[in-house]
Amino acid sequence: MAALKYSRQRESIKEFLMTRTDHPTADTVYENMKIIYPNISLGTVYRNLSLLSDIGEIQKLSSFGGADRFDGRTEPHCHFICTGCGCVQDLEMDDLQDIIQKAAAHFSGEITDCSARFSGLCENCLKK
Amino acid sequence: MAALKYSRQRESIKEFLMTRTDHPTADTVYENMKIIYPNISLGTVYRNLSLLSDIGEIQKLSSFGGADRFDGRTEPHCHFICTGCGCVQDLEMDDLQDIIQKAAAHFSGEITDCSARFSGLCENCLKK
């Protein structure tokens, strides 16, 4: 197991993600990091995003259509993607455990995790 | 709106997907189509997979880690991915509608669809 060493880039990436609720892509993180560290490389951003998500300090959200997105919230929660504007929003959901049990009833393996994705129109797109 | 014309390649791709329950990737479809049409191109496979999924004759499953997968079943159902061997299986789930309603209770937009992904160990991996 690799020993983790401090890096100001990694710290900034994590801080940045915690200020955002729109689940930015790696490229958006990169663009914002360039403001602070003009020489930062995209490779470093990817390496740190992947590291942070491995140790559970951020969450990686795969495939909402295009590039992966990253979420500073680590508590389990669901996501909603708007079919109108493509935005991704957090969604509260009390009992995922309940859903897992329902699914397990029809299944022969062992289910340990569930990630639900909802889609439809967001508040803004509804108005149009 | 484009007029749809018959193509034997598209027909074969759809037939192939209906015989499989393992949710093949575009590349797997391509490899299997080459047996029938040695000159078929990967571009054609992608174009047809995307077309078929647009008109709802197949289902595109994004984000199971690597490449997208395709499913010949079009009725709404959930999927399970094994963290051991990476296989993707279908999962019966009676009341997705129920889940959607629960989610909608906390949400200001309009939720029309839900796709739940479960993970854990499949029957085979449990035995090991």
Added chain:
DNA sequence: TTGGGTGCAAATCTTTTGCAGGTGT
């Protein structure tokens, strides 16, 4: 005949990786 479909290849987009030099501990 006409517009969609195809094969081929090049291009795009996203993400990963090898390497040499930099930096935290």
Added chain:
DNA sequence: ACACCTGCAAAAGATTTGCACCCAA
């Protein structure tokens, strides 16, 4: 010092697209 981390650039993987030709309607 040692191992991790970084910037840079090239590579890799998945998917899309431009183009000229082919074929179904």
